[in-house]
Amino acid sequence: MNPKTKILVVDDFPTMRRIVRNLLGELGYSNISEADDGQTALPMLKNGDFEFLVTDWNMPGMTGIDLLKAVRADPKLARMPVLMVTAEASKEQIVEAAQAGVSGYIIKPFTAATLAEKLERIAARMQAAA
Amino acid sequence: MAAAPARAQPEHHAVDSTDAASRQVDVLAQGLTQLAARLAQELQGLDGDGRLRRAVVDIPDARSRLDAVATLMEQAAHTTLDLVEQAQHEVRELRQHDDPDVVARADRLRDTVLQVAEAQGFQDLSGQILGRVNRILESMHDGLQDLIVRAGLTPPSAADASPDDALAGPQVAGLQRHDTASQGDADALLEDLGL
Numbered sequence: 001m002n003p004k005t006k007i008l009v010v011d012d013f014p015t016m017r018r019i020v021r022n023l024l025g026e027l028g029y030s031n032i033s034e035a036d037d038g039q040t041a042l043p044m045l046k047n048g049d050f051e052f053l054v055t056d057w058n059m060p061g062m063t064g065i066d067l068l069k070a071v072r073a074d075p076k077l078a079r080m081p082v083l084m085v086t087a088e089a090s091k092e093q094i095v096e097a098a099q100a101g102v103s104g105y106i107i108k109p110f111t112a113a114t115l116a117e118k119l120e121r122i123a124a125r126m127q128a129a130a
Numbered sequence: 131m132a133a134a135p136a137r138a139q140p141e142h143h144a145v146d147s148t149d150a151a152s153r154q155v156d157v158l159a160q161g162l163t164q165l166a167a168r169l170a171q172e173l174q175g176l177d178g179d180g181r182l183r184r185a186v187v188d189i190p191d192a193r194s195r196l197d198a199v200a201t202l203m204e205q206a207a208h209t210t211l212d213l214v215e216q217a218q219h220e221v222r223e224l225r226q227h228d229d230p231d232v233v234a235r236a237d238r239l240r241d242t243v244l245q246v247a248e249a250q251g252f253q254d255l256s257g258q259i260l261g262r263v264n265r266i267l268e269s270m271h272d273g274l275q276d277l278i279v280r281a282g283l284t285p286p287s288a289a290d291a292s293p294d295d296a297l298a299g300p301q302v303a304g305l306q307r308h309d310t311a312s313q314g315d316a317d318a319l320l321e322d323l324g325l
């Protein structure tokens with residue numbers, strides 16, 4: 001994936017946003033913005049030229065799964081890759097995210113290696129689809 | 131005229147059954163009154179030792195302490211991430227070094243520092259767990275308060291709070307019941323005492 005890829009990181013915990021930003025930075029991605037829940041993120045996505053979304057699930061306001069559904073329902077955003085990074089680890093929830101069209105799913109706590117692996121996998125699938 | 135007593139018969143029966151019904155209602159009402167009196171007595175006895183009142187006063191205190199823990203952990207995680215970023219800056223410079231051995235060490239150090247950053251994820255997870263416990267406490271508090279009001283028990287007041295421990299432990303914003311001292315205060319106090 002292009003290191004200039006414009007990424008939006010959505011999490012209600014500022015420390016987690018900082019960690020994701022830091023790990024992405026170490027993986028070579030520096031074009032990163034942040035939002036603290038779906039409600040803040042959605043207008044940013046609609047009005048911005050983001051190419052990749054990393055979102056938590058459990059957030060006040062608008063949850064990550066609702067944000068994912070809103071993204072998939074918006075013709076302009078529908079094809080954006082969405083990586084969910086969440087503490088929600090039940091099979092039902094993973095299935096729900098998959099059915100809603102998630103591109104990758106990382107269970108917290110996670111490592112930079114896991115993040116790198118998921119990003120590569122998503123990028124490879126995008127290339128195959130293109 | 132022979133039909134008259136026959137007509138009276140059912141009327142008589144009707145009066146009988148009305149009496150029986152009203153006697154039954156009386157017995158029922160008496161029973162209910164006794165039950166209500168016993169319930170009222172039980173409910174009064176329910177908080178005889180003031181434990182419910184104390185819980186209602188103590189739970190907000192406990193919730194503030196949980197919030198304080200969450201804040202301390204968040205601050206600690208931010209402090210660590212500040213230091214991680216400083217270290218990453220140094221490591222980036224070291225990796226430009228001419229000596230390949232220094233670069234190899236810098237690479238290992240880079241991995242270590244990255245793991246420190248990853249480890250700060252504990253704050254998110256434990257913060258979410260604390261948040262959930264806090265919401266459970268909130269609904270327990272509301273339930274107990276509701277029970278006290280409905281049962282007509284003595285409403286709780288600040289005097290119902292658990293007595294302070296002799297050792298108050300870490301200071302929690304908004305919960306200090308005594309004057310607390312900073313390190314400077316402690317130094318000054320000890321100096322006054324000749325130490």
